[in-house]
Amino acid sequence: MASYSGDFNRMQEEALARLREMQKRSRTAVNTPPPPPPSPPPQPHRQGGGQVASPPPKPLFSDFKIDSERALILLMLFVLYKNKADIKLLLALGYLLM
Numbered sequence: 001m002a003s004y005s006g007d008f009n010r011m012q013e014e015a016l017a018r019l020r021e022m023q024k025r026s027r028t029a030v031n032t033p034p035p036p037p038p039s040p041p042p043q044p045h046r047q048g049g050g051q052v053a054s055p056p057p058k059p060l061f062s063d064f065k066i067d068s069e070r071a072l073i074l075l076m077l078f079v080l081y082k083n084k085a086d087i088k089l090l091l092a093l094g095y096l097l098m
Helices: 002-031 068-082 087-097
Strands: none
Touching: 068 087
């Protein structure tokens, strides 16, 4: 029984040491200066004739106003339809697109 209380006291002291170390780390993290502000965006690169380089091409389906969630639902609809899923499930996913 004496070894149990010795082990308990040792574990308690180790826990207190870890607690003090975490508190010391949190104090130093709070007292650190904030990171520098982000740099301004780069200026457009001018080509040999003084002309501004053309902007990058637009994404393929940018005119359709489809966000990532709708695209995922459409993909799920397609896969489930090809696998002959229940019509109620397909209608429910279609409802989510509205």
